[in-house]
Amino acid sequence: MKKVFALTLALVMALCLCACGGGEAETDPNAGLYTCTGVEALGITMAPEEIFEGDAATIDLKSGGTCTFTLEGTSETCDWTLDGDAFTVEVEGETFTGTLSDGVLVLDVVGMNMTFEKGE
Numbered sequence: 001m002k003k004v005f006a007l008t009l010a011l012v013m014a015l016c017l018c019a020c021g022g023g024e025a026e027t028d029p030n031a032g033l034y035t036c037t038g039v040e041a042l043g044i045t046m047a048p049e050e051i052f053e054g055d056a057a058t059i060d061l062k063s064g065g066t067c068t069f070t071l072e073g074t075s076e077t078c079d080w081t082l083d084g085d086a087f088t089v090e091v092e093g094e095t096f097t098g099t100l101s102d103g104v105l106v107l108d109v110v111g112m113n114m115t116f117e118k119g120e
Contacts, residue, residue: 032061
């Protein structure tokens with residue numbers, strides 16, 4: 001009888017531990033791939049392909065505050081934060097700021113306002 005009770009108790013404890021973890025991590029609603037759709041500098045708005053060579057400029061935001069910033073085929077891992085709609089990203093020791101709202105990210109990168117839109 002003691003062995004059956006001990007086995008039952010062990011199974012209950014194992015099930016409780018399984019219920020506490022293992023589920024998918026919470027996903028940040030802002031996470032996803034953002035593609036550059038426009039660049040504004042000195043009052044002139046241009047398409048990204050008019051300025052950058054190669055692949056499109058993208059920012060892939062991941063839950064947990066990390067991201068991948070890709071420009072002209074070169075990718076860098078970076079960190080991002082969002083406070084209200086104030087967006088900050090740190091790439092290779094450089095800090096860039098902008099806004100993120102309703103799937104549109106506007107980022108000031110070295111005097112250029114780059115607009116990124118979240119893909120579906």
